[in-house]
Amino acid sequence: MTYFRKNIEAMAGYVPGEQPEAGQRVVKLNQNENPYPPSPAVVEAMKAFDAGGLRLYPDPMATALCKAAGEVLGVPSEWILPGDGSDDLIMMLARAAAGPGRPIAYPTPTFPFYRTQGQIEGAELVEVPAAEDFSLPIGRLAEVNAALTFVCSPNSPTGAVADADALAELAGRLSGILVIDEAYVDFADADALSVVGRCDNVIVLRTLSKGYCLAGLRLGFGIARPPLLEGLVKTKAIYNVGALPAALGAAAMRDRAYHAECVARIRSERARLAAALEARGFVVWPSGGNFLMVTVPGGDGRGALEALKARNVLVRYFQQDRLLDKLRISVGRPVDTDALLAALDDAGVGNTP
């Protein structure tokens, strides 16, 4: 007997994006982090927080956080299941619904953590390639009809957004669960939250990591109708969300003005970055996220990655089919865009405009 299950022994673990050494000065555009600090309301909530209360277990359902999220999204808080980041929800879903004889399907390329979760559960992985324009292959996913179907929208790394009506149609054709992972939706023109109201097999995932500048806090949640959540909660850790993150997350969500301003800045900078890269000969794929997938002039994605890294600019490159000539670049502040463009020009990647 080996210590671990065969599928665990066989798999490689998920490899997170590179993080700079402490004190290293870099322009960090490789993990789609928000370039702005969280709302000042988070700092206020931290100051007001009673540390003495940390001796007690937190509310297992993080009701305060779910209430804030419900108000912001206009859904009953009973439709919301909190997570230690939206990763936590993805793990709960895989444990509850996938396994031998219960496949996981998802478009490719996409967030590789869905594959990792399928590997852990020993589930068949059905990878459906995105169309030539990288639009999400909704029709093909319906034909596959997996026990658990993941659609990341806006999708990482492509930026593609799936239409809500198309997702509702997909859900209607599936006999399993459809997960719409909207980690990046704050930066898109439209969301698919309404699909939850229409279909009892749909869960929408949201996170505070991107739009709320709180990747360090680990807060996410799923929105679904109560019968779906009743099954899912069985795989939840007893107290998965700490009392302090829950309080800070609720404060961040309630500061609507800050969120709107932060999102507007990033959308505006995304447009400027796209134009500047197009002027340099990059193909820029349409993106609803706080990042752009771009095809590098000349087609050497890895070369461009390394040239930028040598100039202290971190972006993301994926060593996989259809992405070898591409980079994924997070949208930062205007100074970050300037630094990226200067580094590209210095390295001679793309035309000098």
Added chain:
Amino acid sequence: MTYFRKNIEAMAGYVPGEQPEAGQRVVKLNQNENPYPPSPAVVEAMKAFDAGGLRLYPDPMATALCKAAGEVLGVPSEWILPGDGSDDLIMMLARAAAGPGRPIAYPTPTFPFYRTQGQIEGAELVEVPAAEDFSLPIGRLAEVNAALTFVCSPNSPTGAVADADALAELAGRLSGILVIDEAYVDFADADALSVVGRCDNVIVLRTLSKGYCLAGLRLGFGIARPPLLEGLVKTKAIYNVGALPAALGAAAMRDRAYHAECVARIRSERARLAAALEARGFVVWPSGGNFLMVTVPGGDGRGALEALKARNVLVRYFQQDRLLDKLRISVGRPVDTDALLAALDDAGVGNTP
């Protein structure tokens, strides 16, 4: 097709201990929480924490926390895997090592979350009853030889502590993993950490919830030799521990004087509580934890629970074999003990001394 796996559909979820309504004044001795606030160093660390940095993902391995833990425990920090509470480690272990054909074994009665995790994985559950004196059935667990064996020591709800040499012998006879869950060990006379150095199939779990007064923060970790951790980390969420809890937890662990004082107070109060209950005719079982398992005079555990609840004192009762005449009572502050004893006397549970 149902949305969830058959074993998920069939199981009931874990039910956490009762929490009082907000604003309700109770003496809360039902979840083995520490009655004292966390170290002042936690408050200082929170004040000093740069909230702006929360926009970035945390260190996936929570190195700062593991370094503090390694220094305190005298083990290399590479032997430590951080968790969102020790529940998180229990879940990683179940996902990595248990499943059909790979049973989970544990003594009974014990922490019911091991059973929950086995149910989620569809693993056979081998429950080995504790001896008549509730000592842990180490020898029988060796005969079972499960893929994953859990020993909670000090055990909840019994308080029993397993001997380190006996655990090492058990590990040597197992071909699977032995998990020594030491959530309560801060309050015991001895621990079994040394077993990790002797056996490559052993992981010791620790938490900051009990001894460090931080149940609300969700911090735990596993200590094992690197080859075991290499398999286990594959089932870890990418960023399971937030940057803020990691910083506060490291500060709490480094305040050795506060920890020692806090533990000393609880051990002293545990002795006083035990004597007072014995004087009232309770049988008090030996405990290495911050709680006592007691047999109620007259044998009506549920009646005693309800009588105390009616007097705003919460304790824990387990509706299960061998525990129907018992309560588990957390050790609180001297005033909490006084309130508990007054409520017992008022309700006429036990002799008036």
